[in-house]
Amino acid sequence: MEPILKMVSISKYFGTFAANEDVSLEVHKGEIHSLLGENGAGKSTLMNVLYGLYKPEKGEILFMDNKLNLNSSKDAIDVGIGMIHQHFMLIPVHTVLENVIMGMGKEKGFIINQEKLEKEILDIANKYGMKISLNSKVSDLSVGEQQRVEIVKALYRGAKLLIMDEPTAVLTPQETEELFTTLRKMADGGMSIILITHKLNEVMAVCDNVTVLRDGKVTGRIDIKSTNELELTKAMIGRELSPVSKDNACCKGEKVLELKDVSYVDGGGVKTLKDINLHLCAGEVLGIAGVDGNGQKELAEVIAGLVHATSGKIFLGDQEITQKSILDIINMSVGYIPEDRHKRGLVLDFSVSENLIMKDYCKSPFRKKVFFDFNEINSHAENMINKYSIKTTGRNAEARKLSGGNQQKIVVAREIDKQPRLLIAVQPTRGVDIGAIEFIHKQIMKAKEQGTAILLISTELSEINSLSDRIAVIYKGTIVGEIDQSQFEESTIGLMMAGIPKEKAMKS
């Protein structure tokens, strides 16, 4: 069968830096094709070329047997290429209908023929089993629903090929499931879809074929049926991931953290934590599994002192820290990798070196009486950039300019390098690429070996399983149960994450 899209030997240079070099891509009708690669591998550049945002220096694009000469995204839309960006391009205060027809000139003069348009749009949505409420305001919709609006918008513009840029990064597991069902239906109905991602399990779950990019070049063109995650990883990062080695034996140190009947009622009067009892020893990793939004964030913040427990007691060693300030707790050698690096972990407009001293700026050697000692600060920054291989144009670059993985490395470097007694790590690898995930996991394991007690809160079960010694499951603010890593069964944990008690979950 003749492919619907053929990109032949595309090369795109920025200066002399080759973002894409001799990249070819073929997508067939009715196929979900994955474009796999790490951040910076050239996926986005290639797709921007296809969507008319960049002009390639070399190569040509054939779409439905026509040679394309794209000058803007409008040209791409006109021939039937739709793109759904990671950050949605919707106007929140407008209704779904208005967003879908926006800019298409469907209104006659000032009048919009509401009924006719509604019918047209609903026909498209129903064809692929998407529920959509045309008269709701976009700002009232959940993220998953907004994404549906984007898909309908692209289809309504006559897209025959849909590019989706990391569509699952913002979705809950359930929404992801739903999205994949929709995509499958669309593919079966003759649509072609390009899925940009760096998550292997998604590729395996939903795609037909995959093109792997690394450093701007194609490193693999693989049929999903004949491959496995290991092979894909190899193509993606150019080597095999070395599994994180772990020694469960060293977890019997002194007790570092203890929570006794800790409850927390938030500002809205909701009891987000209910009678939590946990303990954690030096050199031990306790994983907290659970679906996002079940009290994980509050649990971390209660321990770190960002909010104070409404009742119950928290001990660090033999000292009570329940009502202590954030600064006191930091000074008691507690590291904290927060869930949201943009909101909490970094000051994005500060430089890399400033961010690296966010918690020590007031202490020696960085301070000389009232002034900073910039020699110390700079050498500290250089040191950390090398030690944690933070990729940046220099220590004075704003943190905002770094990629997600490298931003996270700044946070990890700052929190781990001091060898804290206790490390609270919340979603330490959310939204970073595989290479950085591997690196961050190794750093956490290294801290464990040096005797740090680690509370790992994550929604990624694979992460919990590979790092933890013990696993506790949180559901609606209570700890459903605790199991040893040796007893790890994904099905058991999954049931516990839905609130089913341990005994029952283990039996079924």
Place this chain on the structure above:
Amino acid sequence: MNKVADDSLDKKATSKAFNRDKLLSIGVPIVSVLIALLLGSILLIFIKVNPLEAYKHLIFANFSNPYNLAEVFVKATPIILTGLAFTFAFRTGLFNIGGEGQMFAGAIAAVFVGLKVGHLSPFIAIPLCLLAAILAGAVWGIIPGILKGVFGSSEIIVTIMFNYVALYLVSYVVDKPLREASGFYPQTDLIGSGAFLPYIIPKTRLHIGFIVAALLVFIVYLILWKTPFGFRLRAVGLNPDGAEYSGINIRKNIIISLAISGALAGVAGFTEINGIHHRLLDNFSRDVGFDGIAAALLGGASPVGVFVASLLLGVLKTGANAMQRGVGVPANIVNIIQALIIILVLAGNMLKPKIIVMLNRKERGLE
């Protein structure tokens, strides 16, 4: 891919983007001033005045004799100080619109102290007046600070309202408690000559208050960018959530920031009283607080930028009088030009991202 080559390329690209940023942040104010003068000239044509003639007076009269030249710095002095006040709060994420009121508070305190200790040696009288003005300005700033830090009320509204409280307080003070001995005008007696600020250049009004202002430009820069204290304040301004997570007390820093901001504006009251008027009178130095905000916007909220922008405003203010004498244009036309500059700078800053996108597109080979 060669890693070294890759890195150096990255660096090259960044330094290019960086220069472009810098160029734009200097270019926008300059272009704004030029366009504002152009628009002003249309206005002048309407009232049948040759714009070139008028602008000749507006700009070159300042350099015609030492007195006029010194006057530029005299006019700029309080604007530098209120501009620094706005900048300081702005860098910590706060809008202090109360520079005017804080200056009045400082002036009242400076006059009060000046009347009491003015007969003493200048080495005692002047520092005491300065200290009083700093304290009074700080008090006028810390009250909105506490209201913001503790109760979360908007510092913008409170500082604006405090302007009026201070303004009418001045009216009251010169009307009743400190009215001059003769009781003729609503103004205070002259402060003792020991509290007069010495002149830098003889036969001009340029006093050492200008040096104080210039020193404070440097000090504010040092505080904000070279000390842990300023680091804390800027962190709160740029990302309060991140600052809180790092153990910084946000409320405390908001209060401190507004107190210092108020103190800086208070110093403007000191330089105006002890350097120029030597007494408190109703409606003295009106709008200097707001000119400071203009200078801060024009100067990109950086201390050095404020300094340069204040001198520019000084040129316009001094030149306005010369223009009025020379071609009979009302001096107020300068206020219109000043307002146009502000609008254009704000518009330019809004457009800056678009200009950068446009340049980037060009680089990518489109269009």
